Amino acid sequence: MITHEKLEIWSAFGGDIDGWARLPRGDRRRLKISDDEWKLIEELLNRLQLQGSGLASGDFDRETDELVRRASANNAVEGKLRALAKLRRR
Secondary structure (H helix, E strand, C coil), rough: CCCHHHHHHHHHCCCCCHHHHHHHHHHHHHCCCCCCHHHHHHHHHHHHHCCCCCCCCCCHHHHHHHHHHHHHHHHHHHHHHCCCCHHHHC
16 A cells, blocks of 8 residues: 555655665665555556556556555545656656
8 A cells, every 4th residue: 555655755765766775674664665565656657657648548547547546545645646647757
């Protein structure tokens, strides 16, 4: 489940998983985000970017919306994911 806290951690590293991976394992656990959750954020942002480009099919758009809804802890987190995806398109 993606939470506001996990998005803040992801953002603090600028989405750089290499920087995240260089942290000692104990520090990574303390920050409360797993490698799988990091990858999920990346996947969702990539899907949202493609969706926003207008090049995706209707099925892809619907599937992306459902994935984002299911992965987000609440509507605010979903909105934050969508906002981050827009920033990455620029």
